[in-house]
Structures are given as C-alpha cells and as structure tokens.
Amino acid sequence: MASWPTVAPLIARAGRALVVEALRAWVDERRGTPEVASEAACVQWCVTRLDLFLKPSQRRVFNLTGTVLHTNLGRAVLAEEAIAAAVEAMRSPTTLEYDLEGGARGERDDHIAPWLCRLTGAEAATAVNNNAAAVLLVLSELAAGREVIVSRGELIEIGGAFRIPDIMARAGCRLVEVGTTNRTHLKDYAAVIGPDTAAIMKVHPSNYAIQGFTKAVAAAELVPLAREKGVVLIEDLGSGTLADLETWGLPREPTAREAIAAGVDVVTFSGDKLLGGPQAGLLVGRKPLIQRIARNPMKRALRLDKVRLAALEATLRLYADPGRLAERLPTIRSLARPAAEICAVAERLLPAVQAALGHDATASVAEVRGQIGSGALPVDLLPSFAIAIKAKRLDRIADRFRRLPIPVIGRISDGTLYFDLRTLDDEPAFAAQLDKLHVVAG
Numbered sequence: 001m002a003s004w005p006t007v008a009p010l011i012a013r014a015g016r017a018l019v020v021e022a023l024r025a026w027v028d029e030r031r032g033t034p035e036v037a038s039e040a041a042c043v044q045w046c047v048t049r050l051d052l053f054l055k056p057s058q059r060r061v062f063n064l065t066g067t068v069l070h071t072n073l074g075r076a077v078l079a080e081e082a083i084a085a086a087v088e089a090m091r092s093p094t095t096l097e098y099d100l101e102g103g104a105r106g107e108r109d110d111h112i113a114p115w116l117c118r119l120t121g122a123e124a125a126t127a128v129n130n131n132a133a134a135v136l137l138v139l140s141e142l143a144a145g146r147e148v149i150v151s152r153g154e155l156i157e158i159g160g161a162f163r164i165p166d167i168m169a170r171a172g173c174r175l176v177e178v179g180t181t182n183r184t185h186l187k188d189y190a191a192v193i194g195p196d197t198a199a200i201m202k203v204h205p206s207n208y209a210i211q212g213f214t215k216a217v218a219a220a221e222l223v224p225l226a227r228e229k230g231v232v233l234i235e236d237l238g239s240g241t242l243a244d245l246e247t248w249g250l251p252r253e254p255t256a257r258e259a260i261a262a263g264v265d266v267v268t269f270s271g272d273k274l275l276g277g278p279q280a281g282l283l284v285g286r287k288p289l290i291q292r293i294a295r296n297p298m299k300r301a302l303r304l305d306k307v308r309l310a311a312l313e314a315t316l317r318l319y320a321d322p323g324r325l326a327e328r329l330p331t332i333r334s335l336a337r338p339a340a341e342i343c344a345v346a347e348r349l350l351p352a353v354q355a356a357l358g359h360d361a362t363a364s365v366a367e368v369r370g371q372i373g374s375g376a377l378p379v380d381l382l383p384s385f386a387i388a389i390k391a392k393r394l395d396r397i398a399d400r401f402r403r404l405p406i407p408v409i410g411r412i413s414d415g416t417l418y419f420d421l422r423t424l425d426d427e428p429a430f431a432a433q434l435d436k437l438h439v440v441a442g
C-alpha cells in the first residue's frame with residue numbers, strides 16, 4: 001500500500017512513518033468488513049487522518065471573551081519589537097551568557113536587570129520562569145525553615161493550584177496567619193513577630209475583592225515594623241504594572257516602583273500580565289537579597305531561556321518611552337482602546353456576522369463590560385461593545401465559531417453569546433472566514 005502511486009504525495013507531505021501509521025489504522029478499522037475497498041477510499045481516509053496528525057495542537061485563536069489577559073488563551077500578546085527579538089534569538093547563537101567586551105562569561109540577568117532597575121527604582125533584579133516560581137524562590141532562599149507572616153485576607157488561591165499556604169509549605173516555610181478575613185491591623189503583625197520570624201509577606205488579592213468593613217495594612221506601613229524587628233518585607237504584586245495605568249483612564253493598579261519606593265525589600269510580579277511581555281517572574285529589590293536569590297540552586301532550575309529573555313528585554317525597553325506604549329504594546333493598546341472605536345468595529349462587522357448566521361440566529365450590537373484579567377482588578381469594568389447573538393441552540397453556534405480556521409472564542413451569559421471586540425486586532429482575518437461558518441459542522 002505504501003508503494004501505491006497515490007500514496008507518494010502523502011509521504012512527501014507527512015513523512016513515511018505517519019503515512020504507514022495511518023494505513024495500518026485503516027486496515028485495523030476495516031478488519032472483518034467483507035466488501036473490498038478502493039484504493040481511492042483508502043487514500044481519502046488516510047488524508048483525513050493525516051490532516052489531524054499535522055494540525056498544530058496549539059493554535060492561534062481570536063480571544064473575544066472580553067478578558068484581555070486570558071490565562072487559558074496565553075495572556076499577553078507580544079509587541080512586534082519583542083517578537084522580532086525573540087525570532088532573532090531563536091535563529092542564532094547569542095550573547096546570552098557572554099560578555100562581548102571582555103570576551104568572557106557573562107550573566108543572563110544582565111540583559112534585563114538594568115532595565116528593571118531603571119523602571120522600578122530597585123537596586124537589583126533577576127527573573128525566573130513565572131511569578132509562582134519567583135514567590136517559591138524568594139521564600140525558599142530567605143525564609144526556609146522559619147516563619148513568614150501573612151494576613152488572612154491575603155491567603156489567596158489563583159488558578160492552577162497556586163495557593164499561598166501550599167507554596168509556603170513547598171518552600172519549607174511555616175506560615176503564620178494574622179488578622180481576620182476582612183480586617184488585619186499593624187498590631188496583628190507586631191504581635192506575632194518572634195525570633196523565628198524571617199519575613200512578612202504582602203500578597204496582592206488578585207482575583208477577588210473584599211468589600212465593606214475591611215482593613216488591610218499597606219506595605220508602606222509595614223516597613224518600619226519590618227526594619228525594627230530585622231525581618232524581610234516581601235510583596236507579591238501579581239500583575240504589578242510598570243506604567244501608571246491611570247494615564248489611559250484605567251483603574252489604578254499598584255506599580256513595582258511604588259512598592260520599592262515604599263521600602264519593600266523584595267517585590268515579585270509576572271511578565272505576561274499587565275506588563276505585556278512573555279511569561280516570566282520578575283524579582284526586584286535590595287541588592288544583597290537579590291544576589292542571594294540569584295545564587296540559589298533553584299534559580300538554575302527556574303531560569304529563563306534566551307528566547308524569552310530577548311522578548312522580555314525588548315518589552316522592557318518599550319517602557320522607556322511611556323508616551324508610545326499604547327501604540328506599541330498590544331496589552332496597553334487593547335486596554336486603552338476607546339469604547340467608541342470598539343463600537344464602530346461592531347457596527348462594521350454586524351451585517352457580515354448576521355449574513356453568515358442566516359436564519360439560525362439573530363445578532364446585534366450590545367454594550368458590555370470586559371475585564372483586564374489575570375489578577376488585575378477582578379471586576380467587570382472595561383466599557384466595551386460586543387456582537388451579541390441569540391439563538392435556540394446557542395452552544396451549537398458557539399461551537400461553529402470555535403471550528404473556524406482561526407477559532408473564535410466568545411463568552412455565553414444570560415442566554416446570549418457575546419463576542420467582545422476590544423481585543424479584535426485583525427478585523428480582515430475575522431471577516432474573511434465568516435463565510436465558512438455555514439459549512440463547518442456544528
């Protein structure tokens with residue numbers, strides 16, 4: 001069978017091993033079937049199977065969920081500058097750990113640390129695989145075998161099994177909880193500091209808000225206490241932006257610079273949340289502490305590769321020119337996109353979407369509220385516009401959009417399928433595939 005002339009093009013496309021696997025599967029499938037199959041039928045069957053083999057598993061999609069930084073959809077979309085830097089690093093050897101001037105070994109952190117220090121005001125900086133790794137590393141270097149104090153209002157779980165108490169245990173620390181769920185006072189922290197206390201940790205309550213009768217102690221208020229008692233003050237900022245989001249009319253998020261200015265000893269935050277870069281965990285703070293963290297053997301296991309470091313360096317460089325960030329950084333561009341502009345996109349696309357849906361469903365333009373996502377303020381607050389679809393079998397319509405060549409992911413709520421257009425950055429590609437909506441199986 002593998003020598004049939006009609007099979008040769010399949011081998012050219014997919015390689016002999018996969019074609020043989022497909023042919024075997026066909027034979028297995030037909031075992032016990034009496035009628036004789038044609039060569040053409042066999043080849044056709046194999047083509048379908050090979051298409052499945054060759055289709056990439058991780059694919060580009062349109063994120064029209066209304067959540068700009070969607071963890072399941074890969075969080076931040078990178079800037080062109082970061083993409084170009086990453087591509088170049090992938091293609092060639094680089095100065096990853098090489099000092100060109102001295103012709104000797106260099107440090108991989110040297111590519112990003114000066115930028116992080118400039119942008120946050122910190123003395124030193126380092127980077128690891130993600131913020132979860134950054135938290136694990138800082139705790140295990142600075143507090144293993146000792147106590148770390150955390151407010152009960154900040155014992156968070158963020159998705160994917162990252163829970164502060166578990167991370168503490170993994171890092172070999174003893175968690176000391178203080179205060180209550182809704183209220184924690186400075187005196188609560190002061191009361192439990194003892195000879196075994198290594199650190200106080202503040203955690204940004206990323207994905208929930210405690211409202212009403214509440215009290216939390218700001219990092220700035222904890223600084224004098226930590227200094228007096230000789231314990232380290234750590235703050236996990238989660239999203240931790242490097243820019244002042246209010247510039248673009250967005251809600252305030254704590255910046256890493258503010259935490260450093262307040263006197264926090266080590267601040268950790270993510271690279272692919274509000275920062276808009278590749279997945280990374282960034283640690284900034286006092287030099288002796290960052291040096292210890294960077295020398296921890298676990299740092300070697302959690303370090304970044306040259307591709308992400310290249311993308312991160314290019315992303316950080318964009319922050320040197322905040323005036324152009326909204327133009328160059330897709331995360332900020334999406335977040336700052338005016339509602340009127342999004343409304344215009346919705347109105348432009350509506351006729352084509354309705355035409356593609358036919359009589360199965362009705363589409364209209366709806367005012368909606370989106371989210372930043374990934375632990376920035378967990379409330380719906382980005383005024384936006386969506387194409388809203390109503391139909392009897394809404395799940396089938398959603399399924400058909402997901403089966404398009406570039407799958408379209410929306411959000412169903414209150415019996416309506418919403419496609420929030422804030423994050424639609426390629427309108428022509430979206431429109432061009434709508435005519436396939438009626439042919440994709442639903």
Ligand SMILES: *Cc1c(COP(=O)(O)O)cnc(C)c1O
Binds near residue numbers: 130131133205236280
């Ligand atoms: C998101 C988040 C983390 C984990 O960051 P990753 O980069 O996803 O590993 C840790 N802490 C807080 C407060 C967060 O919001």
